[in-house]
Amino acid sequence: MKVPLLDLRAQYEGLREETLGAVARVFESQGFVLGADVRALEEEVAAYTGARHAVGCASGSDALLLALMALDVKAGDEVVTTPYSFFATAGAIARLGARPVFVDIDPRTYNLDAERIEAAITERTRALMPVHLYGQCAEMNAIGGIGARRRIPVVEDAAQAIGAGEGSRGAGAMGEIGCFSFYPTKNLGGAGDGGMLSTNDDSLAARLRSLRVHGEASKYHHREIGFNSRLDTLQAAVLRVKLPRLDSWSDARSRNAARYRELFADAGLLEEIGLPFEREGARHIYNQFVVRVRDGRRDALVEHLRGEGVGTEVYYPVPLHLQECFRYLGYKEGDFPEAERAARETLALPVYPELTEEQQRYVVESVRNFFC
Numbered sequence: 001m002k003v004p005l006l007d008l009r010a011q012y013e014g015l016r017e018e019t020l021g022a023v024a025r026v027f028e029s030q031g032f033v034l035g036a037d038v039r040a041l042e043e044e045v046a047a048y049t050g051a052r053h054a055v056g057c058a059s060g061s062d063a064l065l066l067a068l069m070a071l072d073v074k075a076g077d078e079v080v081t082t083p084y085s086f087f088a089t090a091g092a093i094a095r096l097g098a099r100p101v102f103v104d105i106d107p108r109t110y111n112l113d114a115e116r117i118e119a120a121i122t123e124r125t126r127a128l129m130p131v132h133l134y135g136q137c138a139e140m141n142a143i144g145g146i147g148a149r150r151r152i153p154v155v156e157d158a159a160q161a162i163g164a165g166e167g168s169r170g171a172g173a174m175g176e177i178g179c180f181s182f183y184p185t186k187n188l189g190g191a192g193d194g195g196m197l198s199t200n201d202d203s204l205a206a207r208l209r210s211l212r213v214h215g216e217a218s219k220y221h222h223r224e225i226g227f228n229s230r231l232d233t234l235q236a237a238v239l240r241v242k243l244p245r246l247d248s249w250s251d252a253r254s255r256n257a258a259r260y261r262e263l264f265a266d267a268g269l270l271e272e273i274g275l276p277f278e279r280e281g282a283r284h285i286y287n288q289f290v291v292r293v294r295d296g297r298r299d300a301l302v303e304h305l306r307g308e309g310v311g312t313e314v315y316y317p318v319p320l321h322l323q324e325c326f327r328y329l330g331y332k333e334g335d336f337p338e339a340e341r342a343a344r345e346t347l348a349l350p351v352y353p354e355l356t357e358e359q360q361r362y363v364v365e366s367v368r369n370f371f372c
């Protein structure tokens, strides 16, 4: 049996006609950038996340960059964030000449440890940038409280978390600005790159709309220096087919996660495999199902699973503070022990919505063969 980490074809099978119809409509219109589909998707995503505004852009990475620009983050400023994320989180900060100030993670959730944030804030801190890693929100009540008290805006990197939530609040609608990605492997994935910003603030929304078209105030009149980060019409048309299904896909991912919990328990593997921790009050959408393997056996397990035809991936093998390009920041090994341990001990297992029970049994059986 083969179990891929993600099976986009299985999802496409059920959407073929509708997707191709949407694509054909765009070709018939010959309008390929922004336009009515983008506008409609923005409204639909705003409604979905519970934010007042949503603004399309070219990628999740650009969303992070645009968010920080809209908050006037500049060279010499500091932004507090996690060392354990996809590169773009810290990359956006550094790209503006600002300094990523890392704070270690909570080993249970892999998200920014809210209790360590205060100590990292200085008079130069211009933003807090938590990441809702793997589909579970960072502790936004605590982080939002710190932001409000210290008057520092919060940018949510919600690239992996569209549809996740904290109590009744949705990912992307809790901070000053939320950033989403429509990269194909995200829960809501396009047919290429795409991204979106969300905010409850009218003036930030207007500024983001301007920044994504080179800081235009009106056509050919530029108030400030932005860049080109428009969302393609084709992406919006495809994403509008998928958005109404997103909740049922996320539910299916949660169901698969719950089934893994049973299967790993039944297999007697709870000592060997550390399962994802669901924080109380948080809705986890399982963009990834990440497990922890202790005693230095992670890489051997990855190797074994590949041999068995089970797709796995290590997110992320090198924490951001130890990336070559960030050497100038002066961090060293040992600075963030939990991020470093997560980088050594974790791997992702297939959890995509179309995964069958039989496939999950095979995955767990393959893990069991490794340990027993």
Ligand SMILES: *Cc1c(COP(=O)(O)O)cnc(C)c1O
Pocket (backbone or CB within 6 Å): 059, 060, 061, 062, 085, 086, 088, 089, 131, 157, 159, 160, 180, 181, 182, 183, 193, 194, 195
């Ligand atoms: C995917 C991702 C991004 C970047 O999104 P792109 O659309 O690929 O540019 C940023 N942050 C996190 C946490 C991500 O997972």
